[in-house]
Amino acid sequence: MAATKTIEVALSTTGLTADGKPMRVPLGAEGLMSAPPGIEPELQGEHMLINIGPQHPATHGVLRLVLELDGETVVRCIPHVGYLHCGFEKIGEYRQYNQIIPWTDREDYLNSMGNNCAYVLGAERLFGIEITERCKVLRVIAMELSRIISHLVWLGTTCIDIGAFTPFLWSFQERENVYKLLEGWTGARLTTSGTRVGGMIADVPDGWVEGLRGFLDRFPKTLDQVDRMLTKNAIWVGRTVGLGVMSPEEALNYGLSGPMLRASGVAYDVRKDFPYLDYETYDFDVPVGTNGDVYDRFLVRQEELRQSVRILEQALKRLPDGPVNVDDPRIILPPKHKATSEMESMIHHFKLVMEGPRPPIGETYVPIESPKGEKGYYFVSDGTAKPVRWRIRPPSYVNLSAIPKMVEGHLLSDVIAINASIDIVMGEIDR
């Protein structure tokens, strides 16, 4: 459950104030304004327009921010999104349920396996399918591996944004290890398309579980290294503490979710509050911050990585034998050797591919806890093989909508840190 954590900042680096914050030389408008008149040109009151992006490494994709600056202080921020809009939801209305799965890889591409699982969870609710026990555990493994990938990319890119290079290399190295596992399972690193309605594309191959076990043994050491490098680092603390603060009430009202919300002190985690895939039977904690600033978001994500390792260890312990796919020829394709040798299987195969499985009339909204927050898939079916409406509830879209509130009053260089802390993926925002 919600655990409160305190960080004791005992910093030994010089250049710090008594309470552990790095001393700042007053810059920009404030310093100029306090100078006696005549020495510095009178710049007060003149605001500047700064455009960041859409092609800028610190905007994590094609985000564009138009900033109004007073000196170096942000007065107003106007975000522009939509440069990557591909119309996934429109295309989904012309596709069968299984044909939409590849689109889910491409929206939040750091969490592709998690999206695949989330999508089929919604579709299975719509079809009324109860999946097998092995499939549930495999999906938990897939989702937690995706969470690890996504948080590692967040960690690496945020370090780059703030000026640390080494943790970036460490985290991307570990990310590559996870991708190797996913590649062995699904055949692809990023665009996995690893699930099907009613099951998975395949069972894990021989030796895969041992590979994952080896990764789980090594990975916490990397986390410790990152922890040692960053958590008490004076520069890191100085560049993140007190930035982009959202109070718990504000965070809820702005619809933030995931680590953004929990860093503000609201212990809302879909895995605990609206469990799916038997998450309520796993033993894990939900880390919660207290200040709701960039530093707390870092701590929450760092702790979530450790909790993901815990969940993965439990999942490996309980991974049952048995079939992965449901035993229902109306949903699942027949095995290849049967489809090429038996008439009935061939007809099933043909009808499933050409016509597609049909859910009953209905609608459902199934949320999951993606690395960015509450991701939901909303389906409306009119009984045909293609959804009337397929809606993605994008967590980083809603999280990003609070950026004007978060950056106002901060310095221009802090905008980069705050933007990085939101953990946006433009593929998911623009869809």
Next chain:
Amino acid sequence: MSEHLTQDHAAPAFAIVYPGQPGDAPATPKQVPHKGGAVNPSVAALRAKFGPVIGRHDVVWNETTVFVQRDKVAEVCAWLQSDPAQSYEYLSDVTAVEYRDAVRPIEVVWHLRSIKFRRFLRLKTELPKAGKTPLEVPSVWGVWKGADWLERECYDMFGIKFTGHPDLRRILMWEQYKEGFPLRKDFPMRGRFSRSEQLKNALSANPEARYSMEELSIADAFEDLPHDMRKRIGGGERTGE
């Protein structure tokens, strides 16, 4: 758990209280019935409070949907959010559904969530396609600030106006997008314009006009613009996206 993280800290100023003990977490739903099942208790409370404003309700796949009169949505939402017995403090989603049926009304959908009581409620309102009813619903931006971009996207994709929204502009499509509202069923998947027309529009776009008038007004940047652009803007041309 790492050593530097200690558990002795006082509780945060604001914490969600879980309704039961940690062990009482609701189980992952199994064998959910297609139709019927337990109705969200908020429905009865809504009927008692608002009476005829609340239309029919149904339960599909364990999720309760309530239909609300079109012009009362914001009031209903404000009550659901502020009433301590309801406490829908989180707005998950705002979207719309248009059916393939040509006469079936467009539905605007709000997904509300009570973290305190672990409840989920779907509000809907119907907007008939034919007739005099405008495609307008009240904005819930005043209740949840998170509705800001969700409503803008819904306007962008379906053309539904949210009255009371402070800044209802297109968000995913650009401001001068002329082809209509992409998620409407009468909008072809390839777009309304022909390929040549789309290409022509793309080539004739002014790549310098990337700031809206509002943004240009920030910094007296108008004077720094190229001469021809100043002339065009002076002539009333709308810039930005």
